[in-house]
Amino acid sequence: MKTVHGACPHDCPDTCAWQVSVDDDDRAVALSGTPEHPFTRGALCAKLKHYPERVYSSERILHPLKRVGAKGEGRFERISWDEALALVVGKLQDAIARHGPLAAMPCNFAGTIGMLHRYAGEQFFSHLGATEVDRQICGNVAFDAVTATIGVGTTLLPEDLEHSRYILIWGTNTAATNVHLWGGPIRAARRAGARVVVIDPVRTPTAAHADWHLQIAPGTDAALALGLMHVIVRDALHDTDYVARHTLGFDALCERIGDYPPERVAAITGIAADDIERLAREYATTRPAALRLLVGMERYSNGGANVRAVACLPALVGAWRERGGGLCQFTNDLFHAALDWRVVMPPADAPSAARTVHLAQLGRALTDETMAPPISWMLVYNLNPVVTLPDQNRIIAGLEREDLFTVVHEQFMTDTARYADVVLPATTQFEHWELMPSWGQTYLALNPPAIAPRGEAVSNTELFRRLSRALGFTAPELLSEDEDRIRALLASGSPLLEGITFEHLLEHGWARLALPDDFRPRANGGFTTPSGKVEFESATLAARGLDALPGYVPIAEDADTARTWPLRLMSAKVAQFLNSEYANLPLRGAMRDGPLVQLHPADAAARGIEPGDAVRLFNERGAVEAHARVSEDTAPGVAYLPFGWWMGSTLNGSSANALTPDGLSDHGFGSNAFDARVEVTRLAAPA
Numbered sequence: 001m002k003t004v005h006g007a008c009p010h011d012c013p014d015t016c017a018w019q020v021s022v023d024d025d026d027r028a029v030a031l032s033g034t035p036e037h038p039f040t041r042g043a044l045c046a047k048l049k050h051y052p053e054r055v056y057s058s059e060r061i062l063h064p065l066k067r068v069g070a071k072g073e074g075r076f077e078r079i080s081w082d083e084a085l086a087l088v089v090g091k092l093q094d095a096i097a098r099h100g101p102l103a104a105m106p107c108n109f110a111g112t113i114g115m116l117h118r119y120a121g122e123q124f125f126s127h128l129g130a131t132e133v134d135r136q137i138c139g140n141v142a143f144d145a146v147t148a149t150i151g152v153g154t155t156l157l158p159e160d161l162e163h164s165r166y167i168l169i170w171g172t173n174t175a176a177t178n179v180h181l182w183g184g185p186i187r188a189a190r191r192a193g194a195r196v197v198v199i200d201p202v203r204t205p206t207a208a209h210a211d212w213h214l215q216i217a218p219g220t221d222a223a224l225a226l227g228l229m230h231v232i233v234r235d236a237l238h239d240t241d242y243v244a245r246h247t248l249g250f251d252a253l254c255e256r257i258g259d260y261p262p263e264r265v266a267a268i269t270g271i272a273a274d275d276i277e278r279l280a281r282e283y284a285t286t287r288p289a290a291l292r293l294l295v296g297m298e299r300y301s302n303g304g305a306n307v308r309a310v311a312c313l314p315a316l317v318g319a320w321r322e323r324g325g326g327l328c329q330f331t332n333d334l335f336h337a338a339l340d341w342r343v344v345m346p347p348a349d350a351p352s353a354a355r356t357v358h359l360a361q362l363g364r365a366l367t368d369e370t371m372a373p374p375i376s377w378m379l380v381y382n383l384n385p386v387v388t389l390p391d392q393n394r395i396i397a398g399l400e401r402e403d404l405f406t407v408v409h410e411q412f413m414t415d416t417a418r419y420a421d422v423v424l425p426a427t428t429q430f431e432h433w434e435l436m437p438s439w440g441q442t443y444l445a446l447n448p449p450a451i452a453p454r455g456e457a458v459s460n461t462e463l464f465r466r467l468s469r470a471l472g473f474t475a476p477e478l479l480s481e482d483e484d485r486i487r488a489l490l491a492s493g494s495p496l497l498e499g500i501t502f503e504h505l506l507e508h509g510w511a512r513l514a515l516p517d518d519f520r521p522r523a524n525g526g527f528t529t530p531s532g533k534v535e536f537e538s539a540t541l542a543a544r545g546l547d548a549l550p551g552y553v554p555i556a557e558d559a560d561t562a563r564t565w566p567l568r569l570m571s572a573k574v575a576q577f578l579n580s581e582y583a584n585l586p587l588r589g590a591m592r593d594g595p596l597v598q599l600h601p602a603d604a605a606a607r608g609i610e611p612g613d614a615v616r617l618f619n620e621r622g623a624v625e626a627h628a629r630v631s632e633d634t635a636p637g638v639a640y641l642p643f644g645w646w647m648g649s650t651l652n653g654s655s656a657n658a659l660t661p662d663g664l665s666d667h668g669f670g671s672n673a674f675d676a677r678v679e680v681t682r683l684a685a686p687a
Ligand code: SF4
Pocket: 008, 009, 010, 012, 013, 014, 015, 016, 044, 045, 046, 048, 179, 180, 578
């Protein structure tokens, strides 16, 4: 028996360190969290306890497969790797001969957030000159809006929430989707007397366990932030010294927030004026005060404006001064600074792609008959777009095109793989090398393979090496081995990697970036905006044609749309499917019943819907049929349908993204999926 240190691959802020027990027959017999890891402390979330089940599942794809049925039918036959490569590369060469390299396109995102597998195809597709994919679908709008306000750079470490005494969790379900932050630093802060307040349209598990939950109308976060600033400045609760020395545009901000008295904000947000007053007072007068934001409020056509307004709050009250104060968002940029990204990305002087398709608009690109050249060859990896991207039915219509050759590199027969022409078997995190950065904490982790690849599965990196060789590409970066890549990523010379070597990581599994213990980079200003200050007024945003000041703009939709589709659809993540990869495995407990459509009692009563009724949720894009849950957990006017379920889990074989639009946010990228509106009706009981 041996123990191999590794880390969870999922797109989750926690990036848990784990240890795999492997027996003498090279079988992984147990998985547990690494107890010594200071952030994840030996606990894996509920779904990861079943990861070995996933690795050894009889449903795993272990050999290359070729389609023998109609697209989507899911009928395949086994072929050899040689046959598969000949077919895949032959079709790629055909597509390029007929239409040029733009006819080829990758389709990938964050199925693993590791440095090797997430970015495995970047250099290959750049070398090919293929259509590029704009993957700014999650987190980038929030990041952009925060950057415009306070500049780039991690400012409040998640682990430092332990020092906070007022924690405002805004639009993120921490207890379910960021479990180690909730169970670690936030729990410690509460034990020391911190108050936790949650702002969310849904009474999530986080909201249910908070000291105070404010149920906000979806997409009105900017109005609430402006209302809070109104009260803070009106009552002279702002930090005049910090504002004078470290912010820009305070006078213009004051003029703007004058338009947002609590009574007006109450009418917009659905939160009582008294509660707005109280929240503003508590936030401004309790120190240290932290804001915890992730991506919940960004996925609207006004998503950038929402995040921008909220991001102004910490500077107004001088929250940046204290350890545990400020705005806690992502930690990616620390890893960007630490690692040598040239190892995985195209060379800086590589020509940029002549065409880009936004992931949020995949269905549009695949079905656009005027697109020249058409996408004729597509390689899907690290992604199940039919389930996870907006406008499901349009994506399916695109995948059904007979003139599109689709290759899917996967571990399981996903809803997308069913439409593939060739399916190639992919390894799991137990079977390959990986270097794991984190977007929600500060520890780097190394994941060596614990067991040999099952069947004929190959890693993403090996797939691109095989494709490169088959195409006769000889550039060394396309053919380099995984261990060499990891050593090169670590050889950046960044002070953040001081003392962190490949050998150290191999022995211990993880290491904290070399950050100071008392990390308060903005206590005395020094923001990385063009002015070096917090920009309440931003010339950069104005130059992009956006509002220079924080402002509230209602979600972009006309009155007819709101009348026809009276309910706002929310389709947020839930703990079990934080990552959709688990939706095909045996479900436990209440999950066995499939996703539930959650409605407020008033909305349910108006439609004659009782708890447990089969209902049809629909709009102009599609319909999802499922059972109803009726509860005040959901705000009036909202229909809540969890995200991540595969199509087979509902009554009619469609899932949440059948209803979501494929527009972009106000900041010019990101998805407006949460703009979706729907109607719901009770389905007649079967005769
Ligand atoms: S999904 Fe997140 S919480 Fe669960 S084991 Fe992986 S990193 Fe940890």
